[in-house]
Amino acid sequence: MKPTTQKTEFIEKPLPPVKHIALxxxxxxxxxxxxxxxxxxxxxxxxxxxxTGTTGLLLERELNLPVTRFHSGxxxxxxxxxxxxxxxxxxxxxxxxxxxxxxxxxxxxxxxxRLAQVWNILVATNRTSADFIISSPLFTETYPRQIPYxxxxx
Numbered sequence: 001m002k003p004t005t006q007k008t009e010f011i012e013k014p015l016p017p018v019k020h021i022a023l024x025x026x027x028x029x030x031x032x033x034x035x036x037x038x039x040x041x042x043x044x045x046x047x048x049x050x051x052t053g054t055t056g057l058l059l060e061r062e063l064n065l066p067v068t069r070f071h072s073g074x075x076x077x078x079x080x081x082x083x084x085x086x087x088x089x090x091x092x093x094x095x096x097x098x099x100x101x102x103x104x105x106x107x108x109x110x111x112x113x114r115l116a117q118v119w120n121i122l123v124a125t126n127r128t129s130a131d132f133i134i135s136s137p138l139f140t141e142t143y144p145r146q147i148p149y150x151x152x153x154x
Contacts, residue, residue: 010146015122017140019091022050022081023059024073024112029096030055034062036094036127040134041065050090052077078108082115092122094130120147 021044025033033055037044041063051059053072060067071077084090093116097109116123124130133139 009149011149012144013088013147015091015143015145017142018047019122019139020048020050020084020089021092021094022084022090023055023067023094024052024078024081025055025096026073026098028098030058032127033094033096034058036096036130038062040130043134043139046140050081050084052081073108076108078112082108082112085112085115085119085121088119090121092124092133094124096127096130097125118148120145 023033023037037059044063045065049059049065049067050056050070051067052070053075056067056069059065060069070080081090081093085093093112095112095116113123122133124133
């Protein structure tokens, strides 16, 4: 017998003009994320910033802006940000990950990216995609984002 699949229903949960932005970077990508953040400091200053471990410390120091910091990614920081995505707190994930270096916490990285996809938030995985997102006219407006309505799936 073939299992039936239930169609996912969606509801609107607008992204507000002032975003909650999570900034994450693997070790080999931290300099790139810091350079991007410094270039976009004026825009980032208008939003709420979050980051994992060392990345958050470096961002606070470089940008002189407040950053809510979580644990380092390998010891649970990626999962903490994932939980905030599920809670509806994070609107944009800028995750500069290193595709050429194995990560001991690779399952956490995949889980974080999966949650960003499930909850339909903005995701940038490199400087180019981050530039396009942050420079879009939609970035500073309320955007009618659709998210899955999970109680319908129970």
